[in-house]
Amino acid sequence: MPTKQKTPGQGRAEAEVVELVSALIRFDTSNTGELATTKGERECAQWVATQLKEVGYETEYVESGAPGRGNVFARLKGSDPNRGALMLHGHLDVVPAEPADWRVHPFSGAVENGYVWGRGAVDMKDMVGMILAVARKFKAEGIVPPRDLVFAFVADEEAGGAYGCQWLVANRHDLFEGVTEAIGEVGGFSLTVPRPDGTDRRLYLVQTAEKSLKWMRLTAKGRAGHGSFLHTDNAVTTLAQAVARLGAHTFPLVVSDSVAEFLDAAGEETGLDLDPTSPDLDGTLAKLGTIANLIGATLRDTANPTMLSAGYKANVIPQTAEAVVDCRILPGRLTEFEATVDDLIGPDVQREWITDLDSYETTFDGHLVDAMNEAILAHDPGARTVPYMLSGGTDAKAFAKLGIRCFGFSPLQLPPDLDFTALFHGVDERVPVDALLFGTRVLERFLLHS
Numbered sequence: 001m002p003t004k005q006k007t008p009g010q011g012r013a014e015a016e017v018v019e020l021v022s023a024l025i026r027f028d029t030s031n032t033g034e035l036a037t038t039k040g041e042r043e044c045a046q047w048v049a050t051q052l053k054e055v056g057y058e059t060e061y062v063e064s065g066a067p068g069r070g071n072v073f074a075r076l077k078g079s080d081p082n083r084g085a086l087m088l089h090g091h092l093d094v095v096p097a098e099p100a101d102w103r104v105h106p107f108s109g110a111v112e113n114g115y116v117w118g119r120g121a122v123d124m125k126d127m128v129g130m131i132l133a134v135a136r137k138f139k140a141e142g143i144v145p146p147r148d149l150v151f152a153f154v155a156d157e158e159a160g161g162a163y164g165c166q167w168l169v170a171n172r173h174d175l176f177e178g179v180t181e182a183i184g185e186v187g188g189f190s191l192t193v194p195r196p197d198g199t200d201r202r203l204y205l206v207q208t209a210e211k212s213l214k215w216m217r218l219t220a221k222g223r224a225g226h227g228s229f230l231h232t233d234n235a236v237t238t239l240a241q242a243v244a245r246l247g248a249h250t251f252p253l254v255v256s257d258s259v260a261e262f263l264d265a266a267g268e269e270t271g272l273d274l275d276p277t278s279p280d281l282d283g284t285l286a287k288l289g290t291i292a293n294l295i296g297a298t299l300r301d302t303a304n305p306t307m308l309s310a311g312y313k314a315n316v317i318p319q320t321a322e323a324v325v326d327c328r329i330l331p332g333r334l335t336e337f338e339a340t341v342d343d344l345i346g347p348d349v350q351r352e353w354i355t356d357l358d359s360y361e362t363t364f365d366g367h368l369v370d371a372m373n374e375a376i377l378a379h380d381p382g383a384r385t386v387p388y389m390l391s392g393g394t395d396a397k398a399f400a401k402l403g404i405r406c407f408g409f410s411p412l413q414l415p416p417d418l419d420f421t422a423l424f425h426g427v428d429e430r431v432p433v434d435a436l437l438f439g440t441r442v443l444e445r446f447l448l449h450s
């Protein structure tokens with residue numbers, strides 16, 4: 001990629017990042033969850049490798065478990081070989097998009113009205129572009145970071161990573177050799193909150209924890225029979241009762257350390273009573289704006305029934321009925337969660353985990369966190385970084401299994417009125433150009449102090 005004309009004061013990475021993000025979006029890497037219809041990862045990964053090779057990196061292209069599931073790895077030597085390596089990871093796949101719904105074509109990567117538009121603009125080709133821009137600058141300009149950096153661009157995050165991070169962790173340990181810490185999605189973005197004195201404060205939310213992602217299949221077995229007879233052992237009835245009880249259940253409020261730290265900081269800044277014991281915590285949280293939905297989901301376990309299937313003819317009582325429940329469980333809560341579920345579904349319904357990705361939590365302290373703080377404050381004095389827990393899942397779950405300490409830190413300074421969380425998998429997904437420039441500056445500084 002030719003280096004664009006720099007505006008005065010701009011470094012090489014800033015000059016490149018917008019075009020890199022736009023080019024990444026132009027690869028349609030839609031992950032449908034089906035091997036046959038998922039596409040574009042190979043082409044995108046090979047293009048990423050070309051961008052790295054162009055400035056002198058050795059890259060490794062790996063397919064993870066199936067043809068076309070492309071991943072790229074590269075390393076940059078740091079000055080201190082005794083320190084563990086820091087990995088920067090980003091997924092290249094995106095969720096599908098329906099062009100008819102969009103203002104611009106979702107795979108156009110259009111740069112308009114101060115935004116880069118398209119599927120992946122915030123999830124997460126923004127960060128992939130920022131990592132690439134900084135990696136290219138360091139190599140091209142001979143900049144040596146304090147510790148080894150590992151750049152990982154991976155497939156299949158949007159379907160849980162069986163053909164991406166999970167396969168890589170299980171089959172290619174060597175790619176992660178020496179890595180002790182990592183940064184990736186979803187964190188580092190700003191949230192502007194009102195202060196009691198009428199001013200605003202920008203908080204940067206760094207992700208330090210994730211709920212587990214566990215999908216559960218429920219199966220009820222009964223006696224098959226004719227739909228016209230009296231029948232007391234109907235699998236559909238048994239299953240429906242279990243699903244209704246589970247779906248209507250509210251799990252208890254449990255405040256994990258990351259969530260407590262977030263509530264403390266947000267309460268301190270806004271003057272709102274965000275004490276976990278406050279009787280109307282959900283109501284008060286709503287005053288923080290759109291982020292409330294995400295934070296609210298990290299205050300308790302959830303079990304949302306999402307699929308039901310039974311029967312094949314109107315007058316045949318089927319022998320079995322099945323449901324799928326999307327369960328998201330807080331760190332340390334699994335045993336209690338399972339006991340509650342067993343109580344609710346009763347002895348006649350069997351359960352099994354069909355997707356089983358563990359929760360993850362680390363502490364918001366140490367040298368790497370100091371480097372995040374320093375880099376954010378250097379470029380946004382007066383801001384504050386705070387930890388938070390993600391209710392969803394990222395590739396960090398798989399990397400954490402290797403003992404890697406993971407953070408969601410993809411720095412973006414966002415306009416106060418932008419509903420950022422709604423852009424994830426949303427229509428008209430877009431990222432502000434200024435946010436990318438800011439993020440690139442922060443990332444560069446952070447890596448030099450990491």
Ligand SMILES: [Zn+2]
Nearest residue numbers: 123124157185
């Ligand atoms: Zn993502």
